[in-house]
Amino acid sequence: MRNDIVPDIVVRRLPLYLRTLRQVQRAGVHTISSEELAQYLGSTAAQIRRDLSFLGRFGKQGHGYRVHALIRELEYALGLDRTWDVALVGYGNLGQAIAHYRGFEPNGFRIAAIFAKSPDHIGQVVNGLVVLPDSDIERVVSELGIRIGIIAVPASAAQEVADRLVSAGVRAILNYAPVVLRVPVSVTVREIDPISMLQSMTYYLRDPSCDEHRSYADGDLTGAIRAEPRPEAR
Amino acid sequence: MRNDIVPDIVVRRLPLYLRTLRQVQRAGVHTISSEELAQYLGSTAAQIRRDLSFLGRFGKQGHGYRVHALIRELEYALGLDRTWDVALVGYGNLGQAIAHYRGFEPNGFRIAAIFAKSPDHIGQVVNGLVVLPDSDIERVVSELGIRIGIIAVPASAAQEVADRLVSAGVRAILNYAPVVLRVPVSVTVREIDPISMLQSMTYYLRDPSCDEHRSYADGDLTGAIRAEPRPEAR
DNA sequence: TGGTGTGAATACTTTCACAGCC
């Protein structure tokens, strides 16, 4: 296992490799080449080989990768050979949708505490979990040793929530609020911002007539996994 | 207005600039320097100046940028000087949460049609909109001239939905399903995948003791807007 | 004086292409 630092851009792609490998495994595939995997991912064989080489040498020349073994390696590298407790803050529309989402558990994440500010929400029960007042964040999160937080509160409250989570020991935050959070470098933040995504896509939609800067030349696929989807092509 | 092609990575940052500018505008600020804006964004002044220079020369030496004028320029560049109709496909937990989200309209997006597969969902009414059967996608989307789709269906159905949306004329897709969609290059796709985000963050959480590759040297902030948040620091 | 816009330098990422191995 090489421990050259793995670039963050590579780390972000690893879960997609994992997801795809699990999929082909379910389909009964035991061995896969970088070329085949690239096909599934809309990526390139070279990129996949390079990315995986940051973690180690898992392939067999002439054969490709053993799907099962590679899944294990990725799970290990990503720290997914265990279950992670998560604290959810916010129980409005979005927070409730997140709390009811059934995709966390099968992927190794468990919502272990839910916090809200509104008295309407506090005390509600979801999946056997009582929604707690946000003033309990510090105590409960640190008592449970939770390292991951999900922020689903309005923008105006997000920074305060982030500060509390961090002071309670959280070191990874999934932020649904449309604000840039200020956190120490020891904390990783990932933003989910549908509005920004829509707003950046409209750049490519404006004015479908004067398209001279978008000359969709080849029949290539989007390749959502590539560094830059380049909807404007070459 | 320069029309050098704007790199996609820059296009993706423009909405964040817009969001921040609107925020400071609400706070009564009329003029802002790249340095101040960078402060708000956890970015750098040079990056902001470079990014904006792809769109034109909007600043005044010695003064900075007029907030109002810059907002207008960004709105124009992003095609946000109008309202965009959006088709939502999927009306499960997630689709319902999206349908009820109040953040689209104030940002220039309007859910103009909702489609579902399940008979339980078809016929329901939200915001005066009847949930239609997904077999209507082609007809309704093309009749309404909708160019933007949101996919909130299970992974197994996502590709088929994408194909239908595209054949109905959609050219931008916000995809909540955990699959890589195959679409023509003329279509832009942005993925929202909380599980992948969590799974990539756990990379930085494994094994808090042997931290030799993470030596959070400086007191820098996360800078979620930078190309690479580099939680592993230098 | 203070801050923009941008060449030039640096840093990072992807792709090419091939030696080496199963």
Place this chain on the structure above:
DNA sequence: GGCTGTGAAAGTATTCACACCA
């Protein structure tokens, strides 16, 4: 023969640093 792992090249993105300007 077929496919990995990786140097080297090419391509992008960020940062520096400064001429220039209001």
